[in-house]
Amino acid sequence: MLGIVRQKMLERSSKKIRPAVSMLRSYSSAAKQFAYSCSSFFSNDNYMQMTVREALNSALHEEMSADSKVFLIGEEVGEYQGAYKITKGLLDKYGPDRVLDTPITEAGFTGIAVGAAYYGLKPVVEFMTFNFSMQAIDHIINSAAKSNYMSAGKISVPIVFRGPNGAAAGVGAQHSQCYAAWYASCPGLKVLTPYNSEDARGLLKAAIRDPDPVVFLENELLYGESFPISDEVLDSSFCLPIGKAKIERKGKHVTIAAYSKMVGYSLQAAEILEKDGIDAEVKIITQSSASPYKAQFNLTILPRSAMYNLRYIQVINLRSIRPLDRSTINDSVRKTNRLVTVEEAFPQHGVGAEICACVVEESFAYLDAPVERIAGADVPMPYAANLEIMALPQVGDIVRAAKRACYRSVP
Secondary structure, X not given: OXXXXXXXHHHHHHHHOOOOEOOEOOOOHHHHHHHHHOOEEOOOOOEEEEEHHHHHHHHHHHHHHHOOOEEEEEOOOOOOOOOOOOOOOHHHHHOOOOEEEOOOOHHHHHHHHHHHHXXXXXXXXXXXXXXXXXXXXXXXXXHHHOHHHHOOOOOOOOOEEEEEOOOOOOOOHHHOOOOHHHHHOOOOOEEEOOOOHHHHHHHXXXXXXXXXXXXXXXXXXXXXXXXXXXXXXXXXXXXXXXXXXXXXXXXXXEEEEEOXXXXXXXXXXXXXXXXXXXXXXXXXXXXXXXXXXXXXXXXXOOOHHHOHHHOEEEEEEOOEEEOOXXXXXXXXXXXXXXXXXXXXXXXXXXXXXXXXXXXXXXXXXXXXXXXXXXXXXXXXXXXXXXXXXXXXXXXXXXXXXXXXXXXXXXX
């Protein structure tokens, strides 16, 4: 079957679409203007406003225009234009040979995509939610992730698995899991977690161009969020490096490390802490979630004169879970001497736990307080809305954790 797929795809792509040039990417004028057409001007002349949905859509459009080997496959990606409209307009532009609707069979179309990648094509597989990727996990782990190693480097698997990850709203335990730690534990995979439009556009382009399998974890609740982006980001050649975190907010007293939606929560917490006299450095590394140890805290607020060490919070946006940017994390902790990790996933064996181990191994002598770890509650996701909120990290959880790290509150 894989031989038939290979022959059919290669014949069609060679007849209808120009071949891509190795190491040299050429973009059509239409692709170069596509990002502009789906953006509206921002108040600053140097920036435009773009939703995460538009950023992902424009990245797919430009990469398909530049490389005829790139194709999309998944449920409702074509006629319906994607369950979340990420693939809107791509079927009309590139046709059913490169935008393939499939039956509801994740194991089937993921296996076909991995086989196509063996033969040099570049599939982008969409899961309607990453919870459904469990139906195809054997192809992702045992076929895509391990083939390069097991073939002594002879088989490259340039494939992207993308879709919404983590909790949405009211979809219950089976549709609310975060898979960052699951896939990041597997050698051979790269795992990316975009937060804003710049992340989504730059990291998806990098994932499609990468010669190895990439798990691209989006967040459904961020699709409609708008973020300002510069002309540099809108350029068709724009691409972000895989494995490099971004300091979203500079600070010197506390490091907050988060990824995906939790970066936004961390930035909100940093603003609150700054008003209280705390400066946080936020590094986007983990997804937002609620502390598994939810409790009421009696806060002991020190006099203003004693609050100097709570004024500057540094926030790190990791962007990449595997490879993890350990140097950026440790450099920040060595400056702030305090660390709070924030993620939406379960606490045990999570991304936050890996970050804690990394800091203890490399920067233990620099810590002035125990590491605070915020994660989702260690229970299956409740369906009831009020319980769901309690099971996920909230901005208040991050604020209290930062204050504990600075000895500003007593549990």
